[in-house]
Amino acid sequence: MKSGMTTSIEEFRVISRFESLRKILLSDEYSSYLDKPLAYWALPTDRRLPLAFLGRKLGDLLDTPFGNLSATPGIGRKKIDSFVELLSRAANTNPAELPLDVLATPKNGTAASKSNVPTNGFDPEAVSEVVWIRWRSSVINHGLGDEKLGRFAPSLQRVTHVIWNTTLESYSNYSLAEIRAMKTHGQKRVRAILEIFYNVHKVVSEMGPQKHLVVRLVPRLIDQAEQWIGRMLQKPGVPEREEIFEKLVSPLLEQVRIDATQQIASLAENRLGLDGPITSVRQAARTMGLTRARVYQLLNEVNDILMVRWPTGRRQMYDLRDKFLAETAAMENPPDLTQFLAAVELFYPGSRRGAAGPLEQAAQPVGGNGQAKKTGE
Numbered sequence: 001m002k003s004g005m006t007t008s009i010e011e012f013r014v015i016s017r018f019e020s021l022r023k024i025l026l027s028d029e030y031s032s033y034l035d036k037p038l039a040y041w042a043l044p045t046d047r048r049l050p051l052a053f054l055g056r057k058l059g060d061l062l063d064t065p066f067g068n069l070s071a072t073p074g075i076g077r078k079k080i081d082s083f084v085e086l087l088s089r090a091a092n093t094n095p096a097e098l099p100l101d102v103l104a105t106p107k108n109g110t111a112a113s114k115s116n117v118p119t120n121g122f123d124p125e126a127v128s129e130v131v132w133i134r135w136r137s138s139v140i141n142h143g144l145g146d147e148k149l150g151r152f153a154p155s156l157q158r159v160t161h162v163i164w165n166t167t168l169e170s171y172s173n174y175s176l177a178e179i180r181a182m183k184t185h186g187q188k189r190v191r192a193i194l195e196i197f198y199n200v201h202k203v204v205s206e207m208g209p210q211k212h213l214v215v216r217l218v219p220r221l222i223d224q225a226e227q228w229i230g231r232m233l234q235k236p237g238v239p240e241r242e243e244i245f246e247k248l249v250s251p252l253l254e255q256v257r258i259d260a261t262q263q264i265a266s267l268a269e270n271r272l273g274l275d276g277p278i279t280s281v282r283q284a285a286r287t288m289g290l291t292r293a294r295v296y297q298l299l300n301e302v303n304d305i306l307m308v309r310w311p312t313g314r315r316q317m318y319d320l321r322d323k324f325l326a327e328t329a330a331m332e333n334p335p336d337l338t339q340f341l342a343a344v345e346l347f348y349p350g351s352r353r354g355a356a357g358p359l360e361q362a363a364q365p366v367g368g369n370g371q372a373k374k375t376g377e
Contacts (some may be wrong), residue, residue: 005024017084018066021087021088021090022062022087023250024091025058025062025087025091030090030091030318034059035056035059036057037054037056037081038053038056038057039055039059040058042090042128043128045090045125046082048078048081048088050071050075050079050086051074054077057328062106093311096169115168122194122195122199124190124194124195128176128195129175132176132197134201135197135201136172136197138197139197139206142202142207142215144200144217145172146169147168148165148166149163149164149166149168149192149193149196150165151308152168152196152200153192153196154199155259156308157258157260158188158192161304163192163193164304165308168196168197168200171197172197172338172346203217220253221252221255222255222310223257225310225313226310226316228248229316233316233320236327238327238331238335239335240335241336241339241340244337249343251264253269255303256306259309261304264302267284267298270287270347271346278342281299300352306348307348308325313348317344318344321344352361
């Protein structure tokens with residue numbers, strides 16, 4: 001008797017909640033939701049999902065009497081509870097105002113603990129269509145659609161090279177299901193795309209519009225180098241080698257370490273002479289057991305990284321180079337620009353590496369006026 005009463009009370013509670021949510025979702029405010037399938041509000045981490053309902057439109061489900069829904073084959077008590085929870089999520093979810101803590105729902109459905117949540121708050125397994133709508137809305141509303149995916153990636157090693165230069169807008173026009181259905185878009189690629197959108201959203205979502213201000217998103221290390229170049233271009237004189245390394249070369253090299261393999265990072269360090277003389281391509285190939293053609297390929301990766309991370313860097317680096325060379329030409333004892341010139345050529349070479357010619361000039365000894373001497377590889 002007591003067990004039967006408990007069951008009846010629980011059923012009454014579920015029915016009452018369903019009817020309350022049904023009334024809310026059938027109001028004009030939620031009319032845009034009615035043509036969406038129930039799966040729209042499901043997270044990959046949800047347990048005991050009512051699979052028989054996921055493909056049905058929300059409006060169709062709400063027009064079906066609760067008794068008929070609960071009598072659907074394969075829909076038991078726990079599946080009904082899960083169904084009502086999805087309705088609750090829909091009723092309490094606005095794509096423009098979805099709270100980020102929905103991402104922290106662990107697989108057991110309980111409140112997330114710190115150990116269950118990734119350090120940056122991003123969980124690719126807990127992204128639903130409504131979450132995705134909010135992220136891409138942040139990108140569109142803040143005018144970031146033309147930015148490249150690689151510009152905002154935590155590390156380019158986690159992003160497939162072929163989409164480094166793909167704009168955010170290329171994905172912001174698609175649903176999450178459509179992206180996952182794209183050719184060549186496996187789990188790793190989709191995860192990288194989602195993480196980039198999430199990171200951008202996290203930065204700009206709380207920013208209110210200000211007509212007289214604009215926010216520019218720049219990789220931290222790139223901003224450090226860019227700010228220093230701006231100051232150097234505005235004042236006369238050439239700093240010492242140590243300052244150039246600390247303020248310009250070191251941040252750019254650190255960016256390469258973040259984005260490239262250890263092999264490429266070590267090659268870059270050798271080309272800048274961090275642990276000895278600047279290494280030529282021939283020497284690097286011999287030391288690394290590679291062909292010169294392969295070394296050129298690795299060096300081109302460095303340029304690819306800088307081009308996506310700092311698209312305007314070439315012009316700024318060359319403007320600074322021209323200024324320094326012009327000023328050192330009139331000096332009796334000019335600062336040593338060997339490493340600086342090597343850095344310019346490493347990060348932004350004059351042409352694509354691999355062709356015979358002057359690409360090695362930046363790695364050669366520098367004369368008293370700061371000009372690179374032309375010698376062999």
